[in-house]
Amino acid sequence: MNNMYFTEEHNLFRKSLQDFLKKEVLPHIDKWEKTGTIDRFIWKKFGDMGFFGINYPEAYGGLNLDLFYTVILQEELQKINSGGFAAAIWAHVYLAMTHLNAEGDEAIKQNYLAPSIAGDKIGCLCISEPSGGSDVAGMRTTAVKIDDHYVINGAKTFITNGVYSDYLVVAAKTSPEQGNKGMSIFVVDRDTPGITATKLDKLGWRASDTAEIAFDNVKVPVTNLLGQENEGFAYIMQHFALERLVMGVNAHARAEYALDYALQYMSERKTFGKSLDMYQALRHKYVDLYSDMEVCKQFNYSVVFRLNKGEYVVKEATMSKLKSTKMADEVIYECLQFLGGYGYMEDYPLARLLRDSRLGPIGGGTSEILREILSKIIIDKKSYKPAT
Amino acid sequence: MNNMYFTEEHNLFRKSLQDFLKKEVLPHIDKWEKTGTIDRFIWKKFGDMGFFGINYPEAYGGLNLDLFYTVILQEELQKINSGGFAAAIWAHVYLAMTHLNAEGDEAIKQNYLAPSIAGDKIGCLCISEPSGGSDVAGMRTTAVKIDDHYVINGAKTFITNGVYSDYLVVAAKTSPEQGNKGMSIFVVDRDTPGITATKLDKLGWRASDTAEIAFDNVKVPVTNLLGQENEGFAYIMQHFALERLVMGVNAHARAEYALDYALQYMSERKTFGKSLDMYQALRHKYVDLYSDMEVCKQFNYSVVFRLNKGEYVVKEATMSKLKSTKMADEVIYECLQFLGGYGYMEDYPLARLLRDSRLGPIGGGTSEILREILSKIIIDKKSYKPAT
Amino acid sequence: MNNMYFTEEHNLFRKSLQDFLKKEVLPHIDKWEKTGTIDRFIWKKFGDMGFFGINYPEAYGGLNLDLFYTVILQEELQKINSGGFAAAIWAHVYLAMTHLNAEGDEAIKQNYLAPSIAGDKIGCLCISEPSGGSDVAGMRTTAVKIDDHYVINGAKTFITNGVYSDYLVVAAKTSPEQGNKGMSIFVVDRDTPGITATKLDKLGWRASDTAEIAFDNVKVPVTNLLGQENEGFAYIMQHFALERLVMGVNAHARAEYALDYALQYMSERKTFGKSLDMYQALRHKYVDLYSDMEVCKQFNYSVVFRLNKGEYVVKEATMSKLKSTKMADEVIYECLQFLGGYGYMEDYPLARLLRDSRLGPIGGGTSEILREILSKIIIDKKSYKPAT
Amino acid sequence: MNNMYFTEEHNLFRKSLQDFLKKEVLPHIDKWEKTGTIDRFIWKKFGDMGFFGINYPEAYGGLNLDLFYTVILQEELQKINSGGFAAAIWAHVYLAMTHLNAEGDEAIKQNYLAPSIAGDKIGCLCISEPSGGSDVAGMRTTAVKIDDHYVINGAKTFITNGVYSDYLVVAAKTSPEQGNKGMSIFVVDRDTPGITATKLDKLGWRASDTAEIAFDNVKVPVTNLLGQENEGFAYIMQHFALERLVMGVNAHARAEYALDYALQYMSERKTFGKSLDMYQALRHKYVDLYSDMEVCKQFNYSVVFRLNKGEYVVKEATMSKLKSTKMADEVIYECLQFLGGYGYMEDYPLARLLRDSRLGPIGGGTSEILREILSKIIIDKKSYKPAT
Ligand SMILES: Cc1cc2nc3c(=O)[nH]c(=O)nc-3n(C[C@H](O)[C@H](O)[C@H](O)COP(=O)(O)OP(=O)(O)OC[C@H]3O[C@@H](n4cnc5c(N)ncnc54)[C@H](O)[C@@H]3O)c2cc1C
Ligand SMILES: Cc1cc2nc3c(=O)[nH]c(=O)nc-3n(C[C@H](O)[C@H](O)[C@H](O)COP(=O)(O)OP(=O)(O)OC[C@H]3O[C@@H](n4cnc5c(N)ncnc54)[C@H](O)[C@@H]3O)c2cc1C
Ligand SMILES: Cc1cc2nc3c(=O)[nH]c(=O)nc-3n(C[C@H](O)[C@H](O)[C@H](O)COP(=O)(O)OP(=O)(O)OC[C@H]3O[C@@H](n4cnc5c(N)ncnc54)[C@H](O)[C@@H]3O)c2cc1C
Ligand SMILES: Cc1cc2nc3c(=O)[nH]c(=O)nc-3n(C[C@H](O)[C@H](O)[C@H](O)COP(=O)(O)OP(=O)(O)OC[C@H]3O[C@@H](n4cnc5c(N)ncnc54)[C@H](O)[C@@H]3O)c2cc1C
Structure with missing residues (x-):
């Protein structure tokens, strides 16, 4: 182990993580790779072990550890050889939860971040669209504010955890005429009416569910806006x-x-x-x-x-x-x-x-x-x- | 088209082949890729069209055309995007049949080559073994001559068409002590007792069946020896x-x-x-x-x-x-x-x-x-x- | 030797060329590489041997042979390991002379092409300029027609044979406002007043003289225009x-x-x-x-x-x-x-x-x-x- | 500047080094590159500035600084674009002097290391031989002990500073029959009879003198052995x-x-x-x-x-x-x-x-x-x- 960056504590964490993965995850990998579905129980186990909270605040159940713990988690996840499983975890912890933590208000943190850390709720992040992934500013999904709701219309694609997650962190244009200055981010519950997800068949990452998602007049309460309107980009x-x-x-x-x-x-x-x-x-x-x-x-x-x-x-x-x-x-x-x-x-x-x-x-x-x-x-x- | 090597006839052949593939093969590719099994009818159609006989003698139903027809067949097979289907055809025509044609005697040509050209019998070529594919001379499968039979024992692996072919062209050691000077080639009927084939799960070539094959006291008549004994290498x-x-x-x-x-x-x-x-x-x-x-x-x-x-x-x-x-x-x-x-x-x-x-x-x-x-x-x- | 393209005659030519190079050229290469100057006598010898006329018309002393003779000449010139010497020959035969032959009228062919084939006159081709080599159409050198002369002004650079050649094939703008539709080609005698050449110090091709050339009111007779005016590009x-x-x-x-x-x-x-x-x-x-x-x-x-x-x-x-x-x-x-x-x-x-x-x-x-x-x-x- | 490794002191050192190189070295580089000879005065200036002693003990005039000062010296030497000048410095400081410092006794340190740090004596390290550079253990140069001298015979080649250095650190076989267990290292004065050096003409590093060196019965006092006999490898x-x-x-x-x-x-x-x-x-x-x-x-x-x-x-x-x-x-x-x-x-x-x-x-x-x-x-x- 590289003693320039890793302390004894880091190494102990790595060791126990390896044991955990070997015992709890490895035996299921082939099945998940075949079915494209990760059994729900493992998310909870990860939550129980604290793995989702490694670099999140203690206030919401996190451990607030330095980034080298994250490195260890990521490295070891790669070494059980399921890019898809690792991606599912990663999309939850570093794509979806990052936004909740950085831009969410207290209510959102209590309702989404805390259960995410606990492994009770799983998230995904929806930015890319069928018409373009590279050109983020060119996205076409819109969120129109009507009274105390935003109404989202559009399509997203290639979304990791897009089928099985419990909530979706979604980028949409609130002021389409302002280009990248008119984008906002919302957290949306999976069961909100108007959301449909289609699973995609991929070269790899097969244990992970990647979805094309349609938003058809999806009503989201204004309280589910993350951070400021138009600051999404x-x-x-x-x-x-x-x-x-x-x-x-x-x-x-x-x-x-x-x-x-x-x-x-x-x-x-x-x-x-x-x-x-x-x-x-x-x-x-x-x-x-x-x-x-x-x-x-x-x-x-x-x-x-x-x-x-x-x-x-x-x-x-x-x-x-x-x-x-x-x-x-x-x-x-x-x-x-x-x-x-x-x-x-x-x-x-x-x-x-x-x-x-x-x-x-x-x-x-x-x-x-x-x-x-x-x-x-x-x-x-x-x-x-x-x-x- | 490259007029340095291809004549008008070549180009016409390519055109009609493209039409054939588009009409008869393309619609089935996705299914074959999924099931790992090529429907039997297509082999017969290829035979009927003469594609298997392109560079084989007319005496056995072939067309005896120059090698650029083979090039065209190969190129167009690649362009329907199923490496597995192309491989199945190729293993039949260029791996198995080449041996029948070059080393088979008249009886073998009548019994195996002619029906292979017609698309009635499909072949495979068994050289590689679990213990080594690169080191051909190091193969361990043996063929011991007992009266008017050879008795084959051993294992082959990675054999294209190894599950569904009708006959197997098999390399085995007839004089193991002589290294690469002690190898012979046999044509073996699929239904000969003692042959078992296991299908392998592969990264690609998924439409083609690749097999590990066990030979357990497989009795092959001496007439099924191809060419001279010990000349196999x-x-x-x-x-x-x-x-x-x-x-x-x-x-x-x-x-x-x-x-x-x-x-x-x-x-x-x-x-x-x-x-x-x-x-x-x-x-x-x-x-x-x-x-x-x-x-x-x-x-x-x-x-x-x-x-x-x-x-x-x-x-x-x-x-x-x-x-x-x-x-x-x-x-x-x-x-x-x-x-x-x-x-x-x-x-x-x-x-x-x-x-x-x-x-x-x-x-x-x-x-x-x-x-x-x-x-x-x-x-x-x-x-x-x-x-x- | 590759008998797909090379006949017995080609091979004999190659053999005699090799002998010639070994005997007449190789002993001088190190000196020429050091001094950056190719002794003049060798040009004449090449002319005498007919090497400059390989694919030029017999009317001007050429041999009018097929292109594989050119290939042989080029290949063997590389194999005496002086990129500079090979470049000097090449710039003469394929850069300068190509224009004389393709666009020159009878007088130009007699005055420049014939002696070039004979090895009596050496040429160079001046296209690149200090302000740009890639953007040929953007060249700045101009040729203004005044009575029966063109007056050339401008600068060229990186010109192979630019110091020691006897004549220069020069591209210049005759109608600068028309971009690449306003360029013409001239053949210019070295001793025309107003031409100065500076030798450049290079990483390689050291036997060849590469020059930056200034044209200061260089008067060229209209008869020295190659082909049509404004067709140069x-x-x-x-x-x-x-x-x-x-x-x-x-x-x-x-x-x-x-x-x-x-x-x-x-x-x-x-x-x-x-x-x-x-x-x-x-x-x-x-x-x-x-x-x-x-x-x-x-x-x-x-x-x-x-x-x-x-x-x-x-x-x-x-x-x-x-x-x-x-x-x-x-x-x-x-x-x-x-x-x-x-x-x-x-x-x-x-x-x-x-x-x-x-x-x-x-x-x-x-x-x-x-x-x-x-x-x-x-x-x-x-x-x-x-x-x- | 990269503040993960470099302190304010490092940065100041770099700055003053840059100034020095720009003022004292850069103006001479082209000349040295052309002549293949570095003017002697610059060595003394480097010594005066302390650059040779950066990571050598203060006892011999060194500065005993951490390795990042060495990094800075090396980096800046590359950036004046004379691989040859940088190599000459490097061969002196990291090839020759390293041995003096690590294996030399007090007398050798006083006589060679101290003046090397001061820029009064320049060294080189002679390991490679015409018959082989990769196979260090296969070297053929021998040092035979006769009374209070070793007599060195053999040839070295590609030696940086091999022509103009004042002393040579030389590897030779003291017990040739013991292979790499029979090699020793000596420091040898340039003017010892029997040493002849021939300058080599190189693709690059042209400011540095690289030599083939012949040792013909060169007598070296036993006190010039570095470290233990037979420990050279x-x-x-x-x-x-x-x-x-x-x-x-x-x-x-x-x-x-x-x-x-x-x-x-x-x-x-x-x-x-x-x-x-x-x-x-x-x-x-x-x-x-x-x-x-x-x-x-x-x-x-x-x-x-x-x-x-x-x-x-x-x-x-x-x-x-x-x-x-x-x-x-x-x-x-x-x-x-x-x-x-x-x-x-x-x-x-x-x-x-x-x-x-x-x-x-x-x-x-x-x-x-x-x-x-x-x-x-x-x-x-x-x-x-x-x-x-
Ligand atoms: C398995 C998988 C999981 C994913 N998970 C998520 C997720 O969870 N959430 C999410 O929002 N997105 C996700 N993505 C989407 C991913 O971020 C996009 O695929 C990616 O950004 C590329 O966008 P695109 O596919 O639309 O390609 P395009 O933008 O169409 O690009 C096509 C090609 O053109 C190139 N290109 C584009 N513009 C330029 C340019 N200006 N100059 C030169 N080349 C250019 C691109 O590099 C690429 O090679 C996922 C994708 C995959 C495949
Ligand atoms: C899909 C598929 C279809 C096939 N179809 C057929 C078929 O129809 N019939 C048949 O007989 N075989 C078939 N093969 C087998 C194929 O020919 C072998 O896989 C191949 O020859 C390599 O043998 P191996 O797999 O045993 O690798 P090994 O021989 O174990 O080699 C392993 C690695 O070591 C390298 N290596 C080996 N020896 C050396 C050396 N001396 N120096 C340097 N590197 C070396 C190899 O290049 C390779 O990278 C098929 C294989 C596949 C995957
Ligand atoms: C030894 C030697 C001999 C030569 N002999 C002759 C000769 O006999 N006669 C003659 O006329 N010329 C001669 N040349 C000139 C040669 O043809 C030019 O050097 C060459 O065309 C490049 O022009 P430049 O040097 O002006 O480079 P620039 O045109 O300045 O190009 C600089 C770099 O930019 C790149 N670049 C330019 N435009 C683009 C673009 N649009 N997109 C992407 N990249 C771009 C180029 O590829 C290059 O890497 C010689 C050159 C050398 C070095
Ligand atoms: C400019 C310059 C300065 C130098 N300065 C010094 C100096 O100051 N002091 C000093 O002692 N030496 C010096 N050297 C010598 C340098 O260390 C040697 O050139 C180098 O070690 C290679 O040795 P060689 O030239 O004999 O090549 P060889 O050992 O002959 O190797 C030839 C080729 O074979 C390859 N090769 C060799 N063995 C194997 C193997 N087992 N497997 C695969 N490939 C192999 C090598 O990699 C190389 O590509 C200098 C060299 C140069 C060019």
Whole structure:
């Protein structure tokens, strides 16, 4: 373990988390991957263990721990090899709950954040739309205020936890004519009339339910507005740094998992009378990949360290996701190759890993959009300062 | 169409094949991909159309056409986007039937080759074993001659058409102590007692049935020996050039399909008010990939041209598979990216393409084994001359 | 030798060319590389041997041979390892002379083309300017017609043979207000008053003189206009296909040279008691690079074949240069590595090769500009048809 | 500046170093690059400024500062764009002096280390031999003890500062029959009879004198043995971690310099009416490269941090050099491309940078040897623990 960032407490937490995942989660993964549905009981267990509250306030049942606990949670979730399960957890804790915590008022925190931490309510975050995911400001869903309600109309797509979650954090245009200055965020109960969700069939993340969601005159009480009206775009942008950093961390963790698995395999599999790990061409390839992973990992840790201290790391978090997700895809591609035909079999972990990992450069801001952001920061010297 | 190699007749053949595939095959693909079973009727239709006999002798119902017809068949099969269906056809025509035609005697040709051309019998080729696929000479399956039978014992794995085929072309050691000089090839009826096949769950090629097959005291009449006893290794090696070249051709064809699809998509999808094909970063990436595909394609055609003239092209065919399969994986990876979230959905073609394409650098000789072969030819100046 | 394109006559030509280069050129290369000046006598010898007239009409002393003779000349020039010497020849024969032959009238052909073929006059082609090389249409040099002269003013830069050539083929704006529709081409004698050339210090191509050239009221007789006034841009574009294809051919040839040299070295150099060509990691890397070269080479040959038949190959020639020059840089980078410290020494061929090769993706249209062209052809479906 | 590792004092040091380099060194660089000779006065100035003593004991005139001062020195030396000058300094301070400090006794420290810190004596380290640089244990130079002298015979090559240094730290076999257990290290005065040095002509690092050195019965007093007899190999291995880390740091620094220069250029150069930094394809490429550099830089800093705390970082330092030198070569290759034709001119900084940077994956342990070491550590789980 890397003693530059991790204390004894961190390591103990990791150990107990590993035990928990092995005992409570691993035995169910294959089933959830097959059905595309995560059994409800596990959410409650996560809540009971406190995992959802790691970096949320104690007032709502959280543990208020430093960011390296989050890193540990994310890393270990990758290492049970279900990108979909990890995504479901992540969408709940870092997509939906982040908004509740940052912009929700006391009532919302009591009604949504506390039960989210407890594992009683599950959330999702609805930003992307069929007509466009990259161009957040171009979204078409509207929320029209009528008396003490907003009426939401539109469609969202690719929403993680979009079918089975209990509430939806939804971005919609309250002042469409004002572009990205006219967007607001709402928390919406699943059973509100007018919401229909359709499950999507995906290359990977198969344990997670991804939905296309239609909003047909969905009435939401004004009290369910998060933060200020028309401030939604700024809120979304503010939270991207953490979201992307987490996706970078996930990427190095699954690459490490692939490398560890492959090395074990290579030490056992023999061809032409020698174990695979004795072939120089494979050895050199392996350590090259391992080094790529290690370099990303250390970079990611350094960004976590700075974010944890409160530094402004939009640039670094963007780099983290951009580079780590590509690295992970490449590492996993080659690790699958090390297994030969077995790499292609779904009974061996690399096939699923390849499918799951491919989401990295797409979800949460595509690599091209990240390059656009970096171009603005590095080339045009624009500051992506958080709204204050 | 490339008029350096393709005549008017070739082009007409391609056109009618496209029509056939669109009408007879495409409507069933999604079902076959889901069930992992190709309906039997289509084999007969392929037989009726003469597609299985394209480069087999007229004496057995074949058409004896030049290799560019084979290229066309392969290319068009890739473009209906079911690597599994294409693989099933390919394993039948280029893995199993090649041996029947090259080493089978008249009786075998009448009993197996002719019905294979007609689409009445389907074959598979069993070389790889659980204990090793790269090290062909290290296979453990044995065939012991007892009176007028050989008794086969052992296990094969990753066998395409291994569950549903009617006969199996099987490599086994007849003189195990002689290493690769002690291997023979047999054609074995599916219903011979002692054969059991287990279907494998794969990343891609899902329409094709891939099996692990156990041979438990399987009695095969001596007349089912293909060619000479103990010459099996040489036979296998001789046919690799064509097999690998075909896999190279497949690779450029699926890359071209991915590029065509992506371009269409990019011309229709808009972000930030512009269609994707207007973004310079995407345009440059696209034409780079397109050029990679085109360079491989022309290389592959030139090798086909030479093989068709009877030249010795083991080196070139090996390069063809090595480079084209990697190119295809990279092209498809990026084309999926062009689709953003939709690339990740199984309802769009790129997800399946990514899964199917990944087999390229593994099946039919891994890239590492191809590099070993090229090293021997180019560096050690070994001639891989066909046994005569 | 590749018998798909090369006849016995081609092979004999190659052999005698090799002998000639070895005897007449090689002994002087190191000197020319050091001084940046090619001795004049060699131009005459090339002329005497007919090398400058290979694909020019017999009427002016040419041999009117097919394009594969040109390929042979280019390939062998690369293999004496002086990118600068090869560039000087190439700029004369394919940049300057192409314009004389295609657009020059009888007088110009007698006065410039014939002596160019004979090796008595050397030419250069002046298109690029200090203010921009990619944006040909944006050039600023003007040619104002006054009575029976044009008066040229402006500056050119990066001009190969720009210091020592006898005449200059110069592009200038005759109707600046008409953009690329207002450009004309002139042939200008070196000793015309007002021309000054400054030699540039370059990373590679050191045997070739590259100049920045100032034109200060240079008076050129109207008879020295090549072709029609204001048609210059179309002329330049027309000749790009051949120029770029030649640069693609050069690239595969120098990569092949690097590979051949490296293999020889690796078979002789021992580390840890084994010759380098026995290390699997190096073997696999080597054959990968070799295959990359071979694939490009065969692609390039196929484009030459089609151009030779009169086909329209702007797209393919552009791909040829784009892909082959990058391949060459990568191959040479790695071959240098195979030599260890000796790769870094100028007494060994790889250092110069690395320096020379780096020009490939820049000169004669940068890789980015080639991607722009390919984008227009492939994505926008623009036809780059030659003006007729 | 990165406030995770650098204090205010560090930053002040960097600032004053920059000023010094700009005023005292930069004006001479072009001359030194041309002549391959660094004027002697600058060594003394460096000594006077204390730069040679940054991490050496105060007892011998050093400053005993933490490793981040070394990082700053190295980074800034890269940014004056003379790999050769930086190498000369580096070979003196981190190759030669490291041995004096670690293994020299008091007399040697007084006679060699102190004047080295003062800039009065310059050193070099002689390990590599014409017959092999990678296989250190296979060296052939011998030192035979006769009375109170050792007599050294053999040849060394590629020795930085090998022509102009005042003393040579030389590895030789004292017990050749014991392989790497029979090697010792000596400090040898330049004017000892029997030493001849020949200057080598190199692709880059041209300001630095690299020599092939012959030792013909060179008599060295026994007091000039460094440390214990036959312990030389262990000493060499111990110092590799720092040497390689420094080479990794150099690599990220020159990549950063290239990126900074290129961005400035791109903001000023216009084509087709737009500045280069407005083209999306270039922007995306640029930020990709920038991110690669940044990720390596942060990784390198984290390794420095750990080494500075006394941790054992052989694995990490090896990764640092392996990955950073490759990254630097790629970044510089592309930055040169951004400059178009000007990138190819020696009057612009990228040409020299490309030449200088290419040494990275060769000197101080080739990338292949680094992969061998990493394979042993990561795959074979060998500990490369320092001898104690
Ligand atoms: C499994 C999965 C889970 C997801 N979960 C969620 C979720 O929980 N909540 C949510 O709101 N969203 C979610 N998303 C959506 C995700 O954020 C979007 O898919 C992503 O932002 C891309 O949007 P898009 O798919 O509309 O692609 P598009 O925006 O259509 O982009 C298509 C392609 O064009 C490129 N491109 C776009 N604009 C430019 C440009 N200006 N320059 C260059 N290239 C450009 C893109 O990079 C991409 O390659 C999820 C997606 C997936 C696949
Ligand atoms: C979907 C599918 C369909 C198939 N269809 C058929 C079929 O119809 N008939 C049939 O007979 N086989 C078939 N195969 C098997 C295929 O040919 C083998 O998977 C392949 O040859 C690799 O063998 P292996 O899986 O045993 O890998 P291994 O031989 O175990 O190799 C594992 C890894 O080690 C590498 N390696 C091995 N030896 C060396 C070495 N000396 N140096 C460096 N690296 C080395 C390999 O490249 C690979 O990366 C199929 C496989 C798949 C996945
Ligand atoms: C050794 C040498 C010999 C040469 N010989 C000749 C000769 O004989 N005759 C002659 O006329 N010329 C010659 N050239 C010039 C050569 O053709 C030009 O250098 C080349 O066309 C690039 O022009 P530039 O250098 O002005 O680069 P610029 O046009 O300034 O381009 C700079 C960078 O920007 C990129 N870029 C430009 N526009 C775009 C865009 N729209 N989108 C994305 N990227 C873009 C370029 O690709 C390049 O990377 C020679 C050059 C060299 C170095
Ligand atoms: C400019 C310059 C400055 C230098 N300065 C110094 C100095 O000051 N002092 C000093 O002692 N040395 C110095 N060196 C030498 C440098 O350390 C060696 O060049 C380097 O270690 C490689 O040794 P070599 O050149 O003999 O290559 P070789 O050992 O001959 O290696 C040749 C190629 O084979 C590869 N190779 C070797 N063994 C294997 C293997 N087992 N498996 C796979 N691949 C392998 C190598 O990676 C390399 O690519 C310098 C070199 C240069 C070029």
